[in-house]
Amino acid sequence: MDKNATPLEAAISQQIKVELVDRGMEQKDLADAVGIERATLSRYMTGRRPMPMAVFFDVANVLKIRPRELMAAAEARLDRQESRTA
Numbered sequence: 401m402d403k404n405a406t407p408l409e410a411a412i413s414q415q416i417k418v419e420l421v422d423r424g425m426e427q428k429d430l431a432d433a434v435g436i437e438r439a440t441l442s443r444y445m446t447g448r449r450p451m452p453m454a455v456f457f458d459v460a461n462v463l464k465i466r467p468r469e470l471m472a473a474a475e476a477r478l479d480r481q482e483s484r485t486a
Contacts, residue, residue, distance in 0.1 A: 401446060401447045402446055402448045403447075404447060405446075405447025405448075407481070407482075408474065408475070409450065409451070410447060411474040411475065411477045411478040412451070412470070412471070413444070413447065415470060415473045416430075416445065416459060416463070416470070418473075419463045419465065427441055427442065427445065430463075433462040434455060434458045435458070436455065456470075
């Protein structure tokens with residue numbers, strides 16, 4: 401993860417990766433379904449570029465998960481990480 405990414409951005413990326421694995425998908429599949437280049441998705445997933453809200457909603461739609469559920473799962477992941485370091 402890029403050092404410029406916020407902890408929440410990192411948690412969102414990690415949660416998207418979990419969702420992809422759960423669905424047997426790869427980043428290329430997701431990028432194609434969302435309609436963006438794989439390299440662009442990679443930049444979002446590594447924190448080199450912030451993911452636009454519209455793309456976040458498209459990602460959630462492709463993963464068949466409500467955006468708020470995807471965000472909640474990412475926030476829960478972040479909370480767990482923070483409690484381990486506290």
